[in-house]
Amino acid sequence: MALDLDDWQKVRDMAELLSPVVDGFKVGMRLFYRVGPKVWEFLRGKAEILFADLKLHDIPSTVAGGVRALVAQGVNLLNVHAAGGKAMLQAAVEAAAEEASLQGLPRPWLVAVTVLTSLDDISLREEVGIPEAVSQRVLAWARLARECGLDGVVASPLEVGLLRRELGEDFLLVTPGIRPASYPAGDQKRVATAAEALRAGADLLVVGRPIVASPDPLAAALAIRREMEEGDWFCAPKK
Structure with missing residues (x-):
């Protein structure tokens, strides 16, 4: 569940409402830059997955420092941008493992x-x-x-099938761009339904606006959850 909101009270209300029916919460730039690390303190214990979607992309030492800070804050899924290149990706992998060990935490997923x-x-x-x-x-x-040791990637549902065929079952595929069949794509161009993404091989689905912008967010989340669980593809996230 993508908490793409500006108002801190609305974030708290949404998280409390949806905590029983979602597996994790994604916090992106919009929310994190507004409220900072306190968001993780609030969300801890409300979902299995705390996803820092900050798309770190800088020189290797800077990205390593950012990764260390996020791991210390307790997130267990975070991302960097593949366009940063091999040295940056490897620095992120090393930083995540080292900081997790230092903090006595499980190593987070890095995609x-x-x-x-x-x-x-x-x-x-x-x-x-x-x-x-x-x-x-x-x-x-x-x-x-994969060559640099990351756990997986973030990719649209349209590429999931190709990635699953080429990279195998032990590579984590995190998939945004999830929309109910009748929902507008908005500013995203490569979208699919939850069922289509899971059928193609996605592991974790990221859904934001179809839930957040709904007049009944809980009903919207439950509808997507039912769609996910009705197929024989449904499984727990792998690590």
């Missing part, structure tokens, strides 16, 4: 962001300057992430 779900082949080529198709760039960055 790499690939191509944002707001991009398609045309915008990737004409605006970002990468000539490959989105699927090929996602696969290349996913291979790099």
